[in-house]
Amino acid sequence: AQSVTQLDSHVSVSEGTPVLLRCNYSSSYSPSLFWYVQHPNKGLQLLLKYTSAATLVKGINGFEAEFKKSETSFHLTKPSAHMSDAAEYFCVVSGFRGGYNKLIFGAGTRLAVHP
């Protein structure tokens, strides 16, 4: 079975400082992993996706994530936070059930960015 754990429910950073959002996963096979971002009262936007190619995945808006199998981690990083990055971030693993892939969501991390 697949599961995902986001280690921080809230992260607060100052504008211009690095962002680190932590995610650990559990999977019985090589998973597909995603990071999605959700701005208030909005739908979800795909930031990036890992599918067993390069372990360092670059996404939109300067975000990237590194897949570390030995640590079962897929942490999201950004070198310099912008005010517009303030949002809810979800780490997601794809689980194959019943003939199709279902997305299994972490609990989410709320990122606050202060001036």
Place this chain on the structure above:
Amino acid sequence: GAVVSQHPSRVICKSGTSVKIECRSLDFQATTMFWYRQFPKKSLMLMATSNEGSKATYEQGVEKDKFLINHASLTLSTLTVTSAHPEDSSFYICSAPVGSTDTQYFGPGTRLTVL
């Protein structure tokens, strides 16, 4: 990227009435769509999988008679909340995978408020 729309974006209804929410894939066909529910400051909970031309598959604990799903065409799935009650108030989000990939594109969500 692929676009998924939802209508309406917001709906307020009286207790006991039924509400229909539409999910459309605008530039691709989707034989499968997914419906999620999101409580305030919480993660997404998968409610059901909508299958074009066949019955929806509901997750454990989701009342299929209360949340009616119809996937009448390759670009449209509808979720009808029947006899709505205040506890059904929530943010409902749909998603659809593009082709056989496990990348899903999400609609912007529908905010349902039941008075």
